[in-house]
Amino acid sequence: MLSTLRSEPAMHDFNALSPIQLPALYTIAEWHEHLAWSAFRPRIDVHRLYGDGESGAGAVLLRYQAGGYVPWHEHLGYEHILVLDGAQSDQHGCARAGSLIINRPGSAHSVRSEEGCIVLVIYEKPVRFYTAPENL
Numbered sequence: 001m002l003s004t005l006r007s008e009p010a011m012h013d014f015n016a017l018s019p020i021q022l023p024a025l026y027t028i029a030e031w032h033e034h035l036a037w038s039a040f041r042p043r044i045d046v047h048r049l050y051g052d053g054e055s056g057a058g059a060v061l062l063r064y065q066a067g068g069y070v071p072w073h074e075h076l077g078y079e080h081i082l083v084l085d086g087a088q089s090d091q092h093g094c095a096r097a098g099s100l101i102i103n104r105p106g107s108a109h110s111v112r113s114e115e116g117c118i119v120l121v122i123y124e125k126p127v128r129f130y131t132a133p134e135n136l
Contacts, residue, residue, distance in 0.1 A: 020049050020059075026097075028118050029085040032063060043068035051123075059122045064088065064113035072131065074108040077124025086117030 024031075040046035043065040051058020057077075064086070081101040087094055090109040095101055097117075103109070108130070 022049075025084060025120070028061075032061075032118060035061070037063060041068070041070060044070065053126055055126065057122075057124050058126070059120070062119050062121055064117045064119075066114060066116045068113050068116065070111040071129055072108060072110045073127040073129045075103045075105055075123075075125075075127055077105050079103040079121065079123040079127070082120040084118045084120060086113060086115050088113045088117050088119060 022028075035047045037045035037047050040062065045063040046053075047061040047063070049059040049061070051060075053060070061084075079102070081088075081095070081103070083095050083097050083099045083101070085097050087096040088111055089095070090111045092109065105124075
C-alpha cells in the first residue's frame with residue numbers, strides 16, 4: 001500500500017530531460033566546427049551526445065580526418081552507424097554518406113576512412129579493442 005499519493009507531478013530538472021537535438025544532420029559538413037570535439041584516436045575526433053564510452057549505451061559523432069583508423073574491435077552489443085558525410089570502410093566494404101550499418105553483438109572489424117567522414121554511432125554497449133588478426 002502506498003503511504004503517500006501525489007496529485008501534482010514530481011519536480012524535475014526539465015532542462016536535463018530535454019531532448020538532444022541535432023537539426024539538419026545531413027548537412028553536418030557545413031556546421032560541424034560549431035560542436036565541441038575531443039580527441040578519440042589519431043586523426044579521429046569525438047563529440048559525445050550521451051554515455052561515457054566506458055559502460056552502457058551511448059551515442060557519439062565521430063569525425064575522421066583522411067586516413068583515420070579505428071583498430072580491430074569486437075561489438076559487445078548492437079551498434080548502429082549512420083554515415084553522414086564522406087565514406088568509411090571495413091572488411092565488409094565501403095559505406096558512403098547515407099549508409100546505415102548495423103553491427104551485431106559478437107561481430108568484429110577495423111574501420112578506416114581514406115577521404116575523411118563524419119558518422120553518427122549509437123551503441124548498446126562499448127566495444128572491446130584487440131590486436132588485429134595477422135591475415136587481414
